Amino acid sequence: MFNLVAKEIKIRYMGAALGFAWSLGNPLVVTLTYYMVFTYILPSNQDRFALHLVTGVVHWMLFSQIILQSSDWLIGNNGLIRKLSFPRGLLPLSGALTVGVFWLVAIAVYAALYTLLGGYPGSALLWYPLVLIPYVLMIMGLALAISVLQITWRDIKHLTEVFVPLLFWLTPIVWVTAALPHDIAQIVSFNPLAPFFNGFTAILHESVQPSLRDLALCWGIGLASVIAGLLVFKRADKVVELL
């Protein structure tokens, strides 16, 4: 599996003089432009809005990249699957880990610029893994299911391409939950991604402990998703002939 991940990373920057250093580029530019735009050009009346935005966007990247790629994990490797027998789970795992490695670079950039954006590194950060772990579980569950379902229903890929950007605007990234009108807030609270992003905002923006309700929801959604995803993925061996 390590070999598969290494392969993807190597190929991505093959022949580029700066190589892996390029992976710093995108997160650096995103963070700094948001900071400049929302501090100097369009100053927002929200408290440290750039920090809120960048926190959301960085975490959103993990979700959207994994979900959008997941439909190709099995289909894109059909040559391997039909000609070699190895645990099928390796393909999603290596696909997600590849994204994960680049995301870690993005998080490192975020961490380096955290105080510039106005964040206070404090004891609230101890809660961070408790939100991040179920977040990753939730993403993986969904992605595993998508990778298998895509084999039978080729519409799934297009569906994700339409709904992931829509979901972006339904998630508290560009806006702040507290600033919403009451009835709209109620509708949006049904978004299963909301508790995770509320959690990230609480920890990284407000530097407080996330609400216990959000934490419980995160773990509930995360565990339910990963269990459902694994159950669907067990079907993978049965649909090999449809690849």
Add this chain to the structure above:
Amino acid sequence: MSKVILKVESLVKDFTIRHNHGGMKHKLAGLFNPRFQERIETLRAVNDVSFTLCKGESLSLIGHNGSGKSTLLQLVSGILLPSSGSVQAFGRVAPLIELGVGFHPELTGEENIYLNASLYGLRNKETRARFNDIADFSGLGDFIDTPVKNYSSGMYMRLGFSVAVHVAPQILLADEVLAVGDQDFQDKCYQRIRHMQEDGMALILVTHSKEQGQRFCQRYLHLEKGRAIDEGRF
């Protein structure tokens, strides 16, 4: 009697063939014009096949195109699940359905060896121990550290073959790929396979030519339309 290493019992595999399978547009048209209606047909690619293979034994599957040889091979290797019946294998099964599966053209021969071997279930440590053997056997010399995209097709196959025969499978399943490259390399392949058979590797070889089957195998199984119609020893 030596140890049974592979046991295949009344194996059946059905495929669903869809004629005229299309999207919504097709479905709608099918309501009015039967020419567009979807028809589903079941094709029994492997029908009630049983055999056992002992350590060091070899079996060649012979039959025409579409007689179910390759499907049977995929079932034995665990790539496809049987519709009914069972496959029990004791030991590492290495399917060699196509040479150089999973090679990435941009990676060097060396990197591809590690990648390919790990897909056959070898740890990097085990590959490292065999690396020199693999590289020597392929006879690629200095090319081993250049990207595979620069290889000739013969070199590509030689590398693929070298990896597959060095993962030390207990059962090797080969789909008409036992002799590749020029005459010298073919002889080398032949010797290597012989050597592995003496060490107790079981072999299943898919072929249409009885001659090649005879060269490598003691037994044969003749398939036609998914059924085993004849079996015996050469």
